[in-house]
Amino acid sequence: MKKKETKKFKLNIVFGVLNGITSALQSFWLILYVKANLGSEAFGYISVVNSIVSTLLVISSAVASMGTRYILVNIGKNNNREAKKYFNSELIAMIVSGVTISVIGIIITFNLNAFMNIGSDFYGEVQVLFMMTIFSFSLQLLSSPFSASFFHTNELYLTYVMYTLDYVSRVVVTIILFSNKFFVLWSAAVASDFVYLCILLFYLYYSYQKLPGLSIDFSYFDFSHLFDLLKSGIWIAISSAGNMLLSSLNIYFSNILCGVLITGVYAAIMQFNIISVMILTVLVNSLFPKMIRLYSGDKTAQLYNYTIYSMSLTALALSIISGGIIVYGNDFMGFWMGNDFRGYGVLIFLTVVHLPLTLPSQVLNQSFSIMNKVRIPAIATIFSGILNLAMAVYFAKTLGMGIYGIAISSFLVQILRDIVFYPIYFSNITSVYSYKLMIPLISGLLGMLGTVFIAKVIHTLIFPSSLILFGIDIVITGSLSFTVILLIGKKYGVYND
Known part of the structure; x- marks a missing residue:
């Protein structure tokens, strides 16, 4: 048994590193490609949009992370009924969150100038990018309750394969669009939207196969369990908000305090x-x-x-x-x-x-x-x-x-x-x-x-x-x-x- 777990650990590390290398390569390539075709400041817009959307979803992401914790701890203690309650309570929370964030996203989309500096040439494209990014992040949230199955089996390498496909698709779609003179900021975002939809379907299938006890059954929804998730999740959300103020939102600060051009440089260095x-x-x-x-x-x-x-x-x-x-x-x-x-x-x-x-x-x-x-x-x-x-x-x-x-x-x-x-x-x-x-x-x-x-x-x-x-x-x-x-x-x- 120990050898099997050691093998899985090594597979997780190897595929995780390969996924990370692919992520870094596509990111470095994408910045260079976008810069060559759209200008140095263009990638700065992508980074700022990601920062804003991450901030909007901070509470939902926190509840999702704590949901995995509650599910796995209860499975570890053989409290399968409790695990199922947390699973379905988290799933409903993610559905409600996705709808709510989408509505807020639409409102922000039509008022982007109030949140960031945008040149008139890119305003429409940044609006489209913002909505596509909202959709992508929402799909990730919907997938989160089912991710517990991968931690339970310690087969995280399967998720890394899916994420690697996402990074590759960003490159392929961007090349196809740009090669056909369709120069848009949201080329990578539309690729991610499609891949994350496929990831959600894969997560559903895998969770059903490995943890059939965590089936979707909204009769197991329980307000006390949702409250547990929210009570812990809010503190995780506060922590995540603090982390954003410490790191990822530095690009946003740069956009507001230092201007568009240096934000592009800083986004590249980051x-x-x-x-x-x-x-x-x-x-x-x-x-x-x-x-x-x-x-x-x-x-x-x-x-x-x-x-x-x-x-x-x-x-x-x-x-x-x-x-x-x-x-x-x-x-x-x-x-x-x-x-x-x-x-x-x-x-x-x-x-x-x-x-x-x-x-x-x-x-x-x-x-x-x-x-x-x-x-x-x-x-x-x-x-x-x-x-x-x-x-x-x-x-x-x-x-x-x-x-x-x-x-x-x-x-x-x-x-x-x-x-x-x-x-x-x-x-x-x-x-x-x-x-x-x-x-x-x-x-x-x-x-x-x-x-x-x-x-x-x-x-x-x-x-x-x-x-x-x-x-x-x-x-x-x-x-x-x-x-x-x-x-x-x-x-x-x-x-x-």
Whole structure:
């Protein structure tokens, strides 16, 4: 049984990474393709629309995430009737939410100028993009109750295959439309709408096959169970809103505070974060089933240690990504977007240097959700988000730092929340106070410093004056950094859970 679970874990990691690589490649390609055909500011509109829609759906997404938690915990405790009640209560909540958000989306669509800066040439296309994005996100919400089946079987790699098809379809549809002189902002969005409709149908089929006990039966809808979801979900929503104020809405702040052109540049640089978030998401999702089992079995000490292990693993993986971007990010921007986009090395540094230190805290956040201890972290996160907004305005406008002020604000506030507050709170709710919580931070810092050192040496020995040499540098740096970190991690038992 253990070998079978280990195989599934490896499949989840492999397909998750492949999905992430595909996502990053299509995103980098799409930005370049859109820029070449529609101008530098065009992709900024896409990023801002995604930020606004994500904000609109924050409560629904939070309820969906907690629904998965309640379903899996009750299945783990063999409370199948309770799991079915949570499943159907969540499904009805998602249907109502989808309809409500669609109505709100229509209202916003006809008043977009009140929410963002849009050039007159793109106004109609941004309206269409906004509605298509609303539809895509709504389909994701409808799929969420059925996603519990994939976590239950630990076969997340199947979902990664579906998401990979989405990324490929975005590229294919965009090429087809643009090749036929149909230059539109919403080319990728229409592809996603179709694929997510197919994903919803697949989720329905898979859930019926693997967890037939979670059949759609609205007679199991229960207001008390819906209240449980809403009670926890609202705090998750508040936390998500804070996270948006800390990260994704920085692009929106840039659009309002700094103008359209620099927002396009900043949106392009922020794509570097996709790689780190991809690694984080794959690892956290792959580790989630075991965390649920440990919690369902009342094994708090084991859950504590497994959380530390998960954070350390995540920090080491992210340290290689961030270290490489710090050294090679400016070169990549030149090859990718053109020489006009070079010279933003400081902005790249501020955007990625904290990721191996702060993103592993999302493993802690996952533990908070599993233990249903989400209120205090949510309050801290929304406070952090508001602080980030205030500091961004102060740095960008009052001090005249522009886009750098926005990046510095996000950097400082995330350090305060993720490195200081989250670990203290985690120790408090588990009643375990140990130096081990410093291991992920130290691992991320040393891993990043080591990667930067290796990358600097390789960069000097093989200067990336061409795209081929750049690729060679990346392969050598990545291979050496991974090997060194793997050996050191094994020696000091970082990978022992």
